[in-house]
Amino acid sequence: MALLAVVVIGVAGCAATPQSTPTEGVAAPVALEDVAAGPPEDVPSALDNASDPALPTPLVDTGRIISGGPPPDGIPSIDAPLFEPAGGVDWIADDEPVIALDLDGDQRAYPVQILHWHEIVNDTVAGRPVAVTYCPLCNSALAFDRQVGDRLLSFGTSGRLYLSALVMYDRQTESLWSQVERTAIAGVLAGERLELIPVTMLRWADWRATNPDGWVLSRDTGFDRDYGRNPYVGYDELTKDPFLLDEEPDGRFPAKEPIVAFPGAAEPVAVLTADLTGSGVAHIEVDGEPVVIFASPGLASALNAPQVADGAPVTATGAFVPEWEGQALTFRPISGDGSSSDGAAVAEDDQTGSRWNLLGHAVAGPLAGARLTAVPHLNTFWFAQAAFRPDTVVLRLDATE
Structure with missing residues (x-):
């Protein structure tokens, strides 16, 4: 496009x-x-x-x-x-x-x-x-x-x-x-x-x-393309101008600041991905309902290096309803550097001690095998969220949360 x-x-x-x-x-x-x-x-x-x-x-x-x-x-x-x-x-x-x-x-x-x-x-x-x-x-x-x-x-x-x-x-x-x-x-x-x-x-x-x-x-798509090569090298640079944006980006944050937003929200809120990288887990409200965000660094940026596989590490996130079978759950990050290791847990709930991965699956503990209900969320750049939803409220997180 x-x-x-x-x-x-x-x-x-x-x-x-x-x-x-x-x-x-x-x-x-x-x-x-x-x-x-x-x-x-x-x-x-x-x-x-x-x-x-x-x-x-x-x-x-x-x-x-x-x-x-x-x-x-x-x-x-x-x-x-x-x-x-x-x-x-x-x-x-x-x-x-x-x-x-x-x-x-x-x-x-x-x-x-x-x-x-x-x-x-x-x-x-x-x-x-x-x-x-x-x-x-x-x-x-x-x-x-x-x-x-x-x-x-x-x-x-x-x-x-x-x-x-x-x-x-x-x-x-x-x-x-x-x-x-x-x-x-x-x-x-x-x-x-x-x-x-x-x-x-x-x-x-x-x-x-x-x-x-x-x-x-599959890469067997019916088209001849150089899959694995990134045609947008360096596009995720923090201060690089968005392509053909016909208005000034919202200046509250750099245009390419990575954020997490909630496209289904009536009252738009966003969280800086950098804040999530520090906290690992965040409990917020979206339209008055509780949402928990899990975060894990180590994902290769798709828009950074000539080969997608060589992209600089960024943070991946998942968003969920923090409850299981009617029981409200609160979460804390797994101790350590917070990085994911091939599907490993990134958060632990306070109520049962079960451990959960980035996809909201309980991988250990009393609730092993359970799955949290996913909340539609969006990892995107700040300029895009602000351009479409200029009334977005950015929730700043305490890294010790």
Whole structure:
């Protein structure tokens, strides 16, 4: 979606070049399940003209929906994903970021080294149509239910940006959707909102250790891309300007300050990731409800080094409802440096002494095998949160909490 990606994509070949064989050294990838999306509808297209008077009033100034460089689908979504069993994957480094999704016990990992080049995966998980999305310009990973009313949508990249963030389009009505806001901002579906599905970005080794029988999105995508190479080298530098942001970033913090936010919150709050790195565990409230955040350093930044696997270490987070079967729980970090070791515990609850990992799984103690309910959260840059939600309250944490 960004000009940064265009240069690299031009080298790799922008055309969809099918791969004739699966990735060398692993079992042939498989298709798991698919719920077919609806057919294209004969309606005015916001992709063609977001200001078409035949369309509902857009939610935003359409003059600020600007080209990021590639045309629609120039960064191609993955519409027929193939998967490999976790135990057979040998092409992801331990510290590399993957986007973890768990629906009804169906555990899947989507490597960011692939999402760099595609940004959207239209998938079906546990019978539920989902879109797993990643915006490199915001470092934002979000997943949505693709069912909107009676419509079953599939999504592509529009080639446009709004507030330096991914604008998707649905192939049924060609409405434009803000990924960060999960809302149709122009088109027939303007004002519709997608249901969030919790995901977590974490180390591959941590996900693999927790989900040894899970499935991993394959690099056999049908496209010829240099998976593993980072087309956004150095983009996460703290003070580097956001790409094509058409307003001054909120000056309370550096533009690229990493934060944790809650995209479903009516009253937006955020926590600086640096504060979480110091505390390891944070108890906060979101819309008056208790939420616990677990944090673990050691995740390779997806936007730092020429190879994703070599990215500088950053902090991964998970957010959960702090209770189990009606019992409220409070947590403290595991003593030590707080770093995760292949799915190891990062927090211990005060009530039972059980130990919990970054995915909210109890891995030791009386509650071993239990899973906390995930709260949709978002690791992103400060500029993105502040641009979309300028009334965001930043909660500062005591590192001794």
